[in-house]
Amino acid sequence: MDVVSDAISAVRVGRPSSSRLRVSGDWAVRLAPYEGVGFHVVLAGACTLLPDDGGTPVPLGAGDVVLVSHGTGHVLADAAAGPGAARRARLLADVPETDLVLPGAGPEVRLLCGKYRLDRSRTHPLLAELPEMVHLPYGDAGSPELRSAVGLLVRELDTDGGRPGASLVLPGLLDLLLVYMIRAWAARAGTGGWPAALADPATAAALHALHCAPATPWTNDLLAAHAGVSRATLARRFTTLVGRPPMAYLTWWRLTLAATRLRATDAPLATVARETGYGSPYALSHAFSREFGITPGRYRSLGAPPPELRVTKP
Structure with a gap:
């Protein structure tokens, strides 16, 4: 991935x-x-x-x-x-x-x-x-x-x-x-924004890890070790280039994946939660509702995204 x-x-x-x-x-x-x-x-x-x-x-x-x-x-x-x-x-x-x-x-x-x-x-x-x-x-x-x-x-x-x-x-x-x-x-x-994030070795390595294994219980220390830099260095470079800290990006990406799974499959909520790094359907539902302003079940039942859907800007 x-x-x-x-x-x-x-x-x-x-x-x-x-x-x-x-x-x-x-x-x-x-x-x-x-x-x-x-x-x-x-x-x-x-x-x-x-x-x-x-x-x-x-x-x-x-x-x-x-x-x-x-x-x-x-x-x-x-x-x-x-x-x-x-x-x-x-x-x-x-x-x-x-x-x-x-x-x-x-x-x-x-x-x-x-x-x-x-x-x-x-x-x-x-x-x-x-x-x-x-x-x-x-x-x-x-x-x-x-x-x-x-x-x-x-x-x-x-x-x-x-x-x-x-x-x-x-x-x-x-x-x-x-x-x-x-x-x-x-x-x-050239430089700036996402092109720079993808060109920066440490940030790109961290992004690759989060996208390859979003369900892994990542921490800032574990991710920094994977990227081969200190925790402070990764936090500074990742936040500057991506626009949010590593763990905040991971949360957003997990919920985005959950939304995709809910629309594209009929997998039970427990399966979607497990695939996206949440310990229970309740934990996923709570985080999903906070991010999107709608429950996972309601989101899935609506099919096409409703115009009133409130989405937090990345």
């Missing part, structure tokens, strides 16, 4: 969805805000992404990838589009479920548009730290894996899903794409 994988798996709902957009000429489409993480891969041609908040337009070329980290509304338009493109954009209420073709005069632009659906009630702080838009140019020498994943996607899509195993290959490639996008962002982000 590792932090990036856990951060994604803890909040993912279902499988990623994607479709292709083929456009040409003078065009513009709007993606309304949505719950999840969106992405666009330019398979051929060039276009422009216009953020809804009036931010700087993002020019996109063939092979470029852009991650819409928080489901922010935006407009995709032809490469020559100006600010007025937003006013004439065709509204797509969500990432389209089927391929969309908008013919026109001029060079064709082909995009892969997709979405990872997330349960925002328990977003890992690593994902929360992502900027609204992450533009990853194809020529970026720091992300060879991302270029490889894009290349595989292009070849798979060129067959129109006709190759054996395509129904498994495409979702798998989309999962890889998300991991590689987050890796590429962390590598480019």
Whole structure:
């Protein structure tokens, strides 16, 4: 287990969805805000992404990838589009479920548009730290894996899903794409926040231990010994980079895992408690209610996270 994988798996709902957009000429489409993480891969041609908040337009070329980290509304338009493109954009209420073709005069632009659906009630702080838009140019020498994943996607899509195993290959490639996008962002982000936490040997070792064995009765001394530093050093570096002390992070992560188990399985509360480091269902229920403002049983029975769910911010 590792932090990036856990951060994604803890909040993912279902499988990623994607479709292709083929456009040409003078065009513009709007993606309304949505719950999840969106992405666009330019398979051929060039276009422009216009953020809804009036931010700087993002020019996109063939092979470029852009991650819409928080489901922010935006407009995709032809490469020559100006600010007025937003006013004439065709509204797509969500990432389209089927391929969309908008013919026109001029060079064709082909995009892969997709979405990872997330349960925002328990977003890992690593994902929360992502900027609204992450533009990853194809020529970026720091992300060879991302270029490889894009290349595989292009070849798979060129067959129109006709190759054996395509129904498994495409979702798998989309999962890889998300991991590689987050890796590429962390590598480019440099110092500060979660990229720095993952790059710091002691903090990364402690995080790895907590994620590998969350049910272990960890103490600050035991965790510091595992990380190979003193207790004071680990406490200082971990708290500075992660934003909370090691044991506070462990408590939050255990409860996040419990929430995931409650939604994804029908395991008894006693089993969930044991898997997440709580000695009894009562102990888990008390901690869960304090963190989320709702009992585990009620949380499980509600299914999709209710809008009124109170969640303590990581």
